[in-house]
Amino acid sequence: MKKIGVFLCHxxxxxxxxxxxxxxxxxxxxxxxxxxxxxxxxxxxxxxxQLIKKKIKDLGLDGVVVCACSPTLHENTFRLTVKAAGMxxxxxxxxxxxxxxxxxxxxxxxxxxxxxxxxxxxxxKARLDEALDxxxxxxxxxxxxxxxxxxxxQTALNIANSGYEVIxxxxxxxxxxxxxxxxxxxxxxxxxxxxxxxKMVEVSNHPKIKLMTYSEVVDVSGFVGNFKVKVKRKAxxxxxxxxxxxxxxxxxxxxxLPSEFDQGLGERKAIYRPFPQAVPNRVVIDFENCTYMQSGxxxxxxxxxxxKAIDFDKEDKFVEEEVGAIICATGxxxxxxxxxxxxxxxxxxxxxxxxxxxxxxxxxxxxxGEVRRPSDGKVPKDIVFLECVCSRDPEHYLPYCSKVCCMYxxxxxxxxxxxxxxxxPYVFYMDxxxxxxxxxxxxxxxxxxxxxxxxxxxxxxxxxxxxxIVVCGVDTLSNETIEIRADMVVLATAIVPSKGIRELTKxxxxxxxxxxxxxxxxxxxxxxxxxTAGVYLAGCAQSPRDIPDTVSQASGAxxxxxxxxxxxxxxxxxxIVGVNEDICSGCGICTVVCPYDARKTNLEKKLVEVxxxxxxxxxxxxxxxxxxxxxxxxxxxxxxxxxxxAILGKGG
Amino acid sequence: xxxxxxxxxxxxxxxxxxxxxxxTSRLQYAPNIVGIRVMCSSRVDPEHILNAFKEGADGVLIGxxxxxxxxxxxxxxxxxxxxxxxxxxxxxLGISADRLRLDWISAAEGKRFAEVVTExxxxxxxxxxxxxxxxxxxxV
Ligand SMILES: Cc1cc2nc3c(=O)[nH]c(=O)nc-3n(C[C@H](O)[C@H](O)[C@H](O)COP(=O)(O)OP(=O)(O)OC[C@H]3O[C@@H](n4cnc5c(N)ncnc54)[C@H](O)[C@@H]3O)c2cc1C
Ligand code: SF4
Ligand code: FES
Numbered sequence: 172m173k174k175i176g177v178f179l180c181h182x183x184x185x186x187x188x189x190x191x192x193x194x195x196x197x198x199x200x201x202x203x204x205x206x207x208x209x210x211x212x213x214x215x216x217x218x219x220x221q222l223i224k225k226k227i228k229d230l231g232l233d234g235v236v237v238c239a240c241s242p243t244l245h246e247n248t249f250r251l252t253v254k255a256a257g258m259x260x261x262x263x264x265x266x267x268x269x270x271x272x273x274x275x276x277x278x279x280x281x282x283x284x285x286x287x288x289x290x291x292x293x294x295x296k297a298r299l300d301e302a303l304d305x306x307x308x309x310x311x312x313x314x315x316x317x318x319x320x321x322x323x324x325q326t327a328l329n330i331a332n333s334g335y336e337v338i339x340x341x342x343x344x345x346x347x348x349x350x351x352x353x354x355x356x357x358x359x360x361x362x363x364x365x366x367x368x369x370k371m372v373e374v375s376n377h378p379k380i381k382l383m384t385y386s387e388v389v390d391v392s393g394f395v396g397n398f399k400v401k402v403k404r405k406a407x408x409x410x411x412x413x414x415x416x417x418x419x420x421x422x423x424x425x426x427x428l429p430s431e432f433d434q435g436l437g438e439r440k441a442i443y444r445p446f447p448q449a450v451p452n453r454v455v456i457d458f459e460n461c462t463y464m465q466s467g468x469x470x471x472x473x474x475x476x477x478x479k480a481i482d483f484d485k486e487d488k489f490v491e492e493e494v495g496a497i498i499c500a501t502g503x504x505x506x507x508x509x510x511x512x513x514x515x516x517x518x519x520x521x522x523x524x525x526x527x528x529x530x531x532x533x534x535x536x537x538x539x540g541e542v543r544r545p546s547d548g549k550v551p552k553d554i555v556f557l558e559c560v561c562s563r564d565p566e567h568y569l570p571y572c573s574k575v576c577c578m579y580x581x582x583x584x585x586x587x588x589x590x591x592x593x594x595x596p597y598v599f600y601m602d603x604x605x606x607x608x609x610x611x612x613x614x615x616x617x618x619x620x621x622x623x624x625x626x627x628x629x630x631x632x633x634x635x636x637x638x639x640i641v642v643c644g645v646d647t648l649s650n651e652t653i654e655i656r657a658d659m660v661v662l663a664t665a666i667v668p669s670k671g672i673r674e675l676t677k678x679x680x681x682x683x684x685x686x687x688x689x690x691x692x693x694x695x696x697x698x699x700x701x702x703t704a705g706v707y708l709a710g711c712a713q714s715p716r717d718i719p720d721t722v723s724q725a726s727g728a729x730x731x732x733x734x735x736x737x738x739x740x741x742x743x744x745x746x747i748v749g750v751n752e753d754i755c756s757g758c759g760i761c762t763v764v765c766p767y768d769a770r771k772t773n774l775e776k777k778l779v780e781v782x783x784x785x786x787x788x789x790x791x792x793x794x795x796x797x798x799x800x801x802x803x804x805x806x807x808x809x810x811x812x813x814x815x816x817a818i819l820g821k822g823g
Numbered sequence: 824x825x826x827x828x829x830x831x832x833x834x835x836x837x838x839x840x841x842x843x844x845x846x847t848s849r850l851q852y853a854p855n856i857v858g859i860r861v862m863c864s865s866r867v868d869p870e871h872i873l874n875a876f877k878e879g880a881d882g883v884l885i886g887x888x889x890x891x892x893x894x895x896x897x898x899x900x901x902x903x904x905x906x907x908x909x910x911x912x913x914x915x916l917g918i919s920a921d922r923l924r925l926d927w928i929s930a931a932e933g934k935r936f937a938e939v940v941t942e943x944x945x946x947x948x949x950x951x952x953x954x955x956x957x958x959x960x961x962x963v
Contacts (some may be wrong), residue, residue: 241843242860243835270846271858275937281854288857680894682840682930690930702836702930703894746862764865766896789895790866794905806861811871818830818857819879 173298174206176232177290178223180214180239182269189273189282195238198287203823204298206230214239215248223249224256233258234297238266238290243702244693259302261745261805266293288818295813295822300805305742308784310396311495312736315340317388317675320348321718322710322725323500324370329729331379335736338492339374340402341384342671345449346371348502352432354532354540356718357582358613364448364535371450385455387671389489391678394787395705396495396741404488408442408456408464414480416452418444420472426462430537434527436545437537442472442481447535458485496705496732499679499689500725501672503711506561506568506664513632514560514662520546521640522633522660525579532586542590544659547638550591551658555642556580557630558600561665569665571686574715576663577604581614583661584623597624597655599644607717626653633660666715681706689713699728707731747786748793748803750779755800761792827881827947831858831940832867836894837929838886844933852937853944856884863887864925865898869909872923873916882922882947884940889927899927921946922953 177199181187192210200208207230211219214237226232235258237249242265250260268286276282314330316323319341327337339346350356351371353363374380383402390401426441439445441461444454462469463483473481508524509517521544523531534540544551558580561568577600584596603625605614617623630644639656646653668687676683681701682690689708692700699707707728710721735741748761757777762770769785770792772778779801790803799808816822833839839860845852861867864887872883885906893899902925910920924943928936 241839241846243840243843267843267860270843274846274849275852276854277851278854285854285857292857292859677891680896682837685931702840764901766898787895789863789898790861791863791895791898791901794866794868794871795901803862803866806866808868808870811859811861811868812874814859815830815871815875815880816878818859819828819875821878 173204173234174230174232175204175234175236175294175297176207176209176223176226176230177205177236177238177294178214179208179210180219180237181210181212182239182273183212186239186269186273189276189279190268190286191279191283194283195287195290199290199294202291202294204234204294206232215245220248220252223252227253227256227258233262234300235263236266236290236293236297237263238268238286238293240269241265241267241271261303262297262300264293264297264300266290288820291817291822292814295817296805296810299807299810299813303745303804306745306747306783307740308396308743310736310738310741311398311493312336313338313494314496314498314732315398315400315492315494316498316500318348318499318501318669318710318712319346319374319384320500320502320710320721321350321367321370322502322712322721323348323498324374325722325725326498326500326709326729326732327374327380328370328377329726330732331377333729333733334379335733336379336381338381338383338494340386340388341382342387343445344385344407344453344455345445345451346374346382346384347446347450349526350718351446351448352434352526352533353529354534354536355582355586357578358607358609360582360586362534368448371448375450382451384451388675388678391497391680394743395735398494398497398705400492400494400497402490402492404490406458406485406487407453408458408461408483408485409454409476409481411451411453411480413478414453415478416444416454417477418454419475419477420481421454423471423475425469425471426460428457428460433530433537434524436527436530456481456483496707496735497679498707498709498728498732499675499681499701499712500709500728501669501675501712503666503715504669506667508662508664511561511662511664514557514660515633515635519633519635519640520544521551521658522662524662524664525576525583528583528661532583532590540590542587542594549658550594552591552594553655553657554587554594554596554659554661555640555655555657556584556596556598556661556663558598558663560662563601569667569686572604572715573663573666574604575666575717578607578610578613578717580661580663581605581617581623585617585621588621588623595624596621597626597657599626599628599630601627601629607719628653666711668712672712679703679706699724699731705735743784744788746788746804746806747783748781748788748790748801750781751800751802752778754798755779756798758797761796761801764791764795766791825948825951827855827944827952828879829856829882829884829944829947830875830880831856831884831886832861832864832871833858833884833886833928834864834888834894834898835860835862837888837892837927838864838936840930841886841928841932841936844930845937846933848933850933850937852940855944856940863893863895863898864902865893865895867902867905869905872909876918876922876953881950881953882924882943884943885923885925886928886936886939887925889929892929918953919950922950
C-alpha cells in the first residue's frame with residue numbers, strides 16, 4: 172500500500188480556531204494508507220515545507236496530503252516542495268479545510284467532523300494518484316495586448332523592449348485611452364499629453380510592435396503559449412496604407428458632429444481623426460453619419476484626397492494571429508451623468524462630468540484651456556465639485572470607492588483657481604482619500620494656497636434656477652444645510668469597467684467580479700494574472716486606479732509575460748484523458764463532447780486516438796465513455812467513487 | 824434533528840472558486856455538504872451521482888460555471904443535458920429528482936454559494952433521509 176503523509180496546517184489560528192487539530196489527527200492517524208501524520212502552525216512557511224521534505228525522505232512517503240487552504244493558493248507551492256524532495260509533484264494533494272471549512276463554520280465539533288471527511292476523501296484520491304509528467308509544448312513568443320490606454324501602451328513597450336513581438340489591439344481609431352483626454356495630472360501637474368504622446372509615438376515606431384487600431388478581438392482559442400486570436404479590423408472607409416494623415420479631407424468634409432474626444436463639447440467631421448496627436452495618424456469615416464454613405468451624394472473627401480486613399484469600402488476584415496500570451500488592458504468608463512436623475516440626468520448643460528472638465532481645462536480642448544461653461548461660454552465664478560458621485564453608495568448605485576476622484580477633484584479645483592483667480596471652488600466630499608506619494612501635500616496645497624473650500628457632506632439634489640445651478644446639501648461636520656448658487660457643477664462620477672468587457676472575458680475565459688472588473692488570480696500575491704494561464708491584466712480594467720498604479724501594474728504584467736517567454740518549453744497539465752486501448756471499442760461517443768477536437772476515432776483500428784497537446788483535461792469525455800476506457804489522469808472513476816465513499820463514512 | 828448528508832461536485836474554475844470566496848468573506852452556511860473538486864462539471868458522470876445516493880447521500884449538488892462561462896467552452900451544456908436526463912430517470916430508480924440539484928455559481932458569487940448550500944440542505948432536511956429500501960435494484 173501507498174505510504175501517505177498527512178500534514179495539517181493551523182494557518183496561525185485561521186484553521187485551528189474552529190477545527191480541533193488534535194482530534195482530527197486522532198481520527199485520521201489509522202486511516203488506511205496514512206503512514207505519517209503531523210501538524211504545524213504554518214505549513215507553507217519554510218520550516219513547514221522543510222518538515223514535509225524531511226518526512227518524505229526519512230519515511231519514503233509516496234503520497235502527500237496537505238490539509239490547509241484552497242489549492243488555488245498553494246497547490247503550486249506544495250507541488251514544488253514535494254518535487255524538491257524527489258517525489259512526483261502530482262502525488263501531492265491539498266485538502267481545503269480553510270476556505271471551505273474553518274472559515275464558514277463556527278461550531279468546532281461540526282467543523283472538525285467536516286474537516287475529517289474532507290481530508291479522508293482527499294487521502295482516498297492520493298492513494299490512487301499516479302506519477303505524471305507535465306506534457307511539454309512549444310511557446311509562441313509573441314504577445315497580444317488588448318486595449319491601448321496607458322496600461323496597454325506600457326505593457327506593449329516593456330515586452331517589445333525585451334525583444335519579443337507584440338500585437339497591440341485597440342478598438343478606437345487611435346491609441347492613448349483616457350489619459351490622452353486629461354489636461355494635467357496630479358500630483359505633479361505635468362501635462363498629460365506631454366508625458367503620453369512620446370510613448371504613443373514610440374509604440375508606432377517600434378519594430379517589434381504591430382499596431383491594430385479600430386480593431387476588436389472576436390474569437391480566442393487555444394491555451395497558454397499557443398493562443399489563436401481572431402481580430403476584426405473594422406472598415407475605415409479608406410486604405411490606411413495609402414493615407415498619409417494629411418487631414419485635408421477632415422477640413423473639407425461638410426458634415427459636423429460632436430467630438431467624442433472632447434466629450435461632445437467640440438466638433439469633428441464625418442471623416443475624422445479623433446485628436447490631432449492620434450497614433451496612428453490616420454482618419455476614419457463614421458459610416459452612420461457620412462452623407463455619401465447614407466445618400467450616395469457628396470464624396471468631397473474622395474475628391475480632395477491627394478493620394479486617393481478613400482474607397483468607402485465598408486467591408487470589415489478579419490485576421491488570425493497566433494500568440495503565446497494575452498494582456499487585457501481594456502480600461503474604464505465613467506458612470507454616465509444621464510443615468511443620475513437627481514443631478515439633472517444629463518439635461519443641465521452646466522453640470523458636467525470629470526472627463527468633460529478635463530477637456531475644458533486642456534490647452535488643446537474646445538475652449539483652448541480657458542474655463543468656460545458649456546451653456547453660454549461664461550467664465551464660472553462659483554463652481555462646485557461633487558466627489559463620490561455613484562461611488563460608495565451601495566443603496567442606490569455602486570458600493571466601491573473609485574479611488575481616483577478625490578485626487579482629480581482636488582486637481583480640478585486647483586487648476587480652476589489657477590485659471591480663474593477671482594473664482595471660488597467648493598468641493599463636497601465624503602472622506603478625502605489622498606494616500607499616495609505627494610498626494611496629501613497636494614491636497615493641503617489646494618486648501619491652503621488656492622483657498623479651495625472643502626465641505627464634508629453630501630449633496631442631495633441640484634436644479635437649474637435662471638442661469639444658476641442650485642446645489643443643496645448638508646455639511647455633516649456642522650450639521651448645517653447648505654445651498655450654493657453655482658455657475659457650474661462638476662461631478663466626479665464613478666469609474667466603471669469599459670463596455671463589452673463581459674463579452675471579451677467570455678472569449679478569454681477569464682473571470683470578472685460582481686461589478687464587472689477583471690478578477691485577479693490572487694488579490695495580493697498574483698495581482699496581474701488571471702486564473703487562466705497565459706492571460707494577464709493591467710490597468711483600470713481590473714479596478715479603478717491612477718496612472719502611477721496603472722503603469723506599475725502594466726510593467727508587472729509585462730514582466731510576467733517575459734518570464735513566461737523565457738521558458739524553453741511550456742508545461743501543460745498532464746491531467747488529461749487517455750484511452751485504454753484494451754477496452755475502447757471505438758464508439759466515438761467521447762469525441763462528440765470534446766470541446767477541443769482532441770479525440771478522433773480511428774475507424775480502421777476501431778479505437779479513439781487522443782491528441783495530448785490539445786486535450787485541456789476537462790474530463791467531459793471520461794464521463795461520457797460508456798466502457799470506462801477513457802479515464803482522466805488522477806481523476807479516475809475509481810478515485811471519485813472512493814472519495815464519495817470516504818465522505819459518506821464508508822471509506823478505507 | 825435529521826442531519827442530511829450531501830455530496831457536492833463542483834468545477835475548479837467557478838463554483839469551487841465561489842466556495843472559496845464564501846470562505847474569504849467568512850459567510851456561514853450549513854455544514855452538511857462536502858465537496859469534491861473536479862476540473863469541470865462535465866467530468867461528473869451520472870454514475871458518480873447514483874453511486875453517491877447508493878452509498879448513503881441524501882442529496883447531491885452539482886455546481887458549474889454559468890452558461891457560456893465554462894472554462895472549457897461547452898462543458899456545462901454537456902452537464903445540463905446529462906443532469907436533465909438523469910433527473911427523468913431518477914424517479915424510476917426510486918430517488919426523487921429534487922434530491923439532485925444543478926446550479927451555476929460563478930467565482931464572484933460567494934454569497935450565492937452559501938445561500939444555495941443552506942437552501943438545498945434545508946430542502947433535503949425536510950424531505951428526510953433517502954430510504955435505502957426504496958432504491959430500486961438498478962440503482963444499487
Ligand atoms: C476625470 C479623470 C481625471 C483623471 N486624472 C488623473 C490624474 O490627474 N492623474 C492620474 O494619475 N490619474 C488620473 N486619472 C486616472 C487615469 O485616467 C487612469 O489611471 C488611466 O487612464 C488608466 O489607463 P488604462 O489604460 O487602464 O485605461 P483607459 O485609459 O481606459 O484605456 C483603455 C483602452 O482600451 C480600449 N478598449 C476598451 N475595450 C476594448 C476592447 N474590447 N478591445 C480593444 N480595445 C479596448 C479603450 O478604447 C482604451 O483606449 C483620471 C481619471 C479621470 C476619469
Ligand atoms: S478531457 Fe476529453 S473532452 Fe476534455 S479536452 Fe481532453 S479529450 Fe477533450
Ligand atoms: S469549468 Fe466550470 S462548468 Fe466547466
